[in-house]
Amino acid sequence: MKELQKFAYPIFFVVMAILPHLLDDRWQAVAITFLIFAVVALSQDIILGKSGMFNMGQALFFGMGAYTTAILNNEYGWSIIATIPLAIIIPALFGILLAGPIVHLRGDYLLVVTIGFNIVFVQVLQNNLGGITGGPNGIFGLDSLRFLNFDLTSQISVYYFAFVVLLLTLWVMHNLAGSKPGRALHYLREDQLAAESIGINTRVYKIFAFGLGAGIAGLAGTVYATQYSAVSPEAFEFIQSVLFFSIVLVGGSSVPGVLIGVFVMFVLPEIFREFATWRYFIFGFAMIAAMILRPRGIWPATFGKIPKFLIKENNHGA
């Protein structure tokens, strides 16, 4: 497995880097959305897979980032790049604020409350609260991407923007896996009581996971708003959260797993678009079959990284 990953990652990055030049317009758009969904799914994995909290409202943070970018760009004339910090900070703050009162809830109750947040969010957007969200139509006509006087209007530059964001996310995930918070999250997912009893403040780390996941999803939202130069409420409905939720569980809580999950749950249905009426019928069976055959996902998580100095040769099997 380790050897495979050593080769697979560079190959994956090279393929992804040259991919847009091999695709036509429609498939370029699919590839961009693949990258964006991969980032959101990875952020969902931090909350759901890595920390074991049943979050079914990730589209809320995704949408909040997209709307932050859209409103700042459309109402206040900020350039897309300049909205990025706020598009990360605002969802992250909301993630922390919303998670605060609810992280103590038992699994299924947490799931319902996060669904609730998502639905309230969409309804707020649709009812145009404060007169800045554009109601059911959303906001359209955003500026195209510009950076240091380079005009990056073409679809290929949006692709590379999304690709850079994915690489950034992978870098964060990589660092998280080996860091103290990452190990704390892993531990609290495995056994919350044991984690508490060795002095891990589970509440703080759960809220931290929500904040981090929300921030990353917000960043993905910026890319999404850029791709369509528009945002509208239905793109962030609760059903979208169900998609991200299923991606992590079908793929498995690991980076390759999540990427496979996005491919299976988003790109495959796009490929079978011709069978419009039948595809989700069969897709549903595929989801059931996937779970029966691979209950922990297609590519499940291996044990989190433990720093070398903590591993002694002689207590491996203990």
Place this chain on the structure above:
Amino acid sequence: MDTFLQQLANGLTIGSMFALVALGYTMVYGVMRLINFAHGDMVAASAFVGLTIYTQVMGQATSLVAVIVIFLLTALVMAVVGIILERLAYRPLREAPRLSAVVSALGASLVIQNGIMLIWGPRMRIFPELVPQIYWDFDGVVISMIQVIILVLSLFLMVALYLFVEKTRIGAAIRASSIDQDAARLMGINVNSVIALIFIIGSSLGAVGGLFIGLYYRGITFNMGWQYGLYAFIAAILGGIGNIPGAMLGGMLLGLFNAFIAGYVSSTWADAFTFILLILILIVRPTGILGERVAEKV
């Protein structure tokens, strides 16, 4: 005052439909610790099954006997679908991590929803007028016969279910399985049969709920299951999931709350207010109104 009484009547009607559907969620959760996301789509499917039985089997008859037969046949068909669902999508995953079963339920939901679309088409269908359109006007408060039937029949079914679960031997087996499946098995209870029975009861009650939705709202669409299912599921959570009287209480409360929001505030905010109520109640009582205060199993 008129608005109040009118919305009270509407709320009780909607609430009893929510409660019937919520019972399906709560019973399955009670025994299997599984959120059966396909239940809402089962409810939607039963409205369509009822429609087909009405046109194809009963030759569009609307006599009392015919209506009773339509209800019984629909409940029977949905009970069979429920058993198939359990065998196919949930039984293989009993020992798997809990979230795998949730994804399987989501997959089953997609299958049923798109199955309805493939069989009955994507357009809205009009549910037949099985009950004569009789209205009573009490000083401006209008109550229809459909509302009375829905309320009375729902209350009857709920009381019957409550007595069945609390007073009979089979009911005791259901309660025992929901407390501890392994211990129940050691006491000679066939847990597989109990789970099959749960799906039969839940699906038939959902079928009645689906027919009520058809009778009351008239327009039925293939994807309506998510909306009603989500509300019923909230009702179950509100009352304390796994708790049968809780689902009834939660359904009624939610129906009344929704009707009053629609009557006094605005129906465009109904969903948001409903969830805010739910979140506030869960913050104060983390396991619902009638839910037991148990620690999560470790």
